[in-house]
Amino acid sequence: MTAELEPPVGAVTLDALQQEGIAAVLDRHLALVEGVSGPGEADIDVLDYRITAHPTGANVVLALDAPSLLAAEQAAASVLDELVGESEVLTGWSVAHPEVRITEDEFNQRLAAAGEVRPDDELEAAVEEALEHTAETPRTMDVEQWRTRLTELSAQLRAFDVDTFAGPGEPAERARLAAGALVHAVRVVTDEVFFDELALAINNATVADAVGLLVLEELPPCYDNRYDSLFARSFLLASAAVAARLTEPGWTPPRSVAEALALRLIVNEARVVLEAAELVGWDASGPVFAAFADQAFGDNAHEELYEIDLPRPEDADDETTVQVGKVEAELRSRGLAFDQWFDPRDEDRAGLHPYLG
Structure with a gap:
């Protein structure tokens, strides 16, 4: 799952130091999230994440272990909405453009392709590759x-x-x-x-x-x-x-x-x-x-x-x-x-x- 976190309307573009600061805030909060309750009280695990800050906000990619894409979408929205709501630094920020960037079938294909590594590392390798392939190119000002x-x-x-x-x-x-x-x-x-x-x-x-x-x-x-x-x-x-x-x-x-x-x-x-x-x-x-x-x-x-x-x-x-x-x-x-x-x-x-x- 990927989503954009956007600053308040009318906010100035973020310079390099601000981007680093926002990324640090997001990383600190996401590092504490291990899982979230999904539909029907299903437990959804947050396996990993990637943060890419840019002048107009930040792109967040989440790797989730969920029973369905719908559950994953809801869990991702819940995690990010709660993160924005609880952080004073992100007051006025909003979650935009949440979407699935890799389907279950595509993920399974990458998991199967990771069969060359030790069994204990298969899931980690697949998650890593999925995150690398779903990270967006930051939007920059020329x-x-x-x-x-x-x-x-x-x-x-x-x-x-x-x-x-x-x-x-x-x-x-x-x-x-x-x-x-x-x-x-x-x-x-x-x-x-x-x-x-x-x-x-x-x-x-x-x-x-x-x-x-x-x-x-x-x-x-x-x-x-x-x-x-x-x-x-x-x-x-x-x-x-x-x-x-x-x-x-x-x-x-x-x-x-x-x-x-x-x-x-x-x-x-x-x-x-x-x-x-x-x-x-x-x-x-x-x-x-x-x-x-x-x-x-x-x-x-x-x-x-x-x-x-x-x-x-x-x-x-x-x-x-x-x-x-x-x-x-x-x-x-x-x-x-x-x-x-x-x-x-x-x-x-x-x-x-x-x-x-």
């Missing part, structure tokens, strides 16, 4: 589709003129693509922070301990043992604030360290999008966004955090602890200490979200 999409999104960036991205000798089209990529990156980073927050909450972990995160690993590593789910929720609000100002007339630079770091992640993702879409290479996008950064950030004090090396408290001896204290004091004097990241630099708390206060 270069021109990406060009059109990013050009359309560039109109949403109202805080800056497109000329902001047009450094000396830079073509106007590249500037528009950079502006559109920045808007697209806002959506990507927002989704990725949601995913990372959920992963940290489920595992009661920090970034230092977690694996498979999408974006929070790109924050300064000196504090990675402090980035937990509570931090992720606060960071999401800070990133939302600075992102929203990108779509408003006029521009207010990042008001806090967290906002500056969020904008940095958005810029990096925009460059990833341009490179992945084969529109602007990584090296070529550097000068384009350097021109933007000169006007957007106000200062680059947050960049210093990436050069700081702080050992974990449990790994530090007395001498190291003293040195860490000196580094922390220096950071605090410049408003860069971890517990200052969400404080407004101008000390004006008007407009600050209560959650961050």
Whole structure:
């Protein structure tokens, strides 16, 4: 059985990192499914599965041991509907185009063809071949589709003129693509922070301990043992604030360290999008966004955090602890200490979200 999982209507296309994240979520849930009740309380086993994420959703292929094709169809729909309904990450997603991709006779033929292997491996071999033959080719956007999409999104960036991205000798089209990529990156980073927050909450972990995160690993590593789910929720609000100002007339630079770091992640993702879409290479996008950064950030004090090396408290001896204290004091004097990241630099708390206060 195969089916398409589709995001909510109007959702942006998934980039490479989002596709990896969605595939990881689906894999985590499907790995826990061993079987499902079919018609007449028949037990239907889920033998194996394949997940292929693509820019417009994900294709899922299920190998089921069912008494009939109808029972298999119902079981597959039940499994996928329940998966979508229970996952917060997949809120608004839907199951579409469920269909049989291999009949019972075809499967039996492949099972018989597997007779060359040991009897205990016959079923596994047949399932493996069936899954390989039923996997669909992912639907992808070509270069021109990406060009059109990013050009359309560039109109949403109202805080800056497109000329902001047009450094000396830079073509106007590249500037528009950079502006559109920045808007697209806002959506990507927002989704990725949601995913990372959920992963940290489920595992009661920090970034230092977690694996498979999408974006929070790109924050300064000196504090990675402090980035937990509570931090992720606060960071999401800070990133939302600075992102929203990108779509408003006029521009207010990042008001806090967290906002500056969020904008940095958005810029990096925009460059990833341009490179992945084969529109602007990584090296070529550097000068384009350097021109933007000169006007957007106000200062680059947050960049210093990436050069700081702080050992974990449990790994530090007395001498190291003293040195860490000196580094922390220096950071605090410049408003860069971890517990200052969400404080407004101008000390004006008007407009600050209560959650961050």
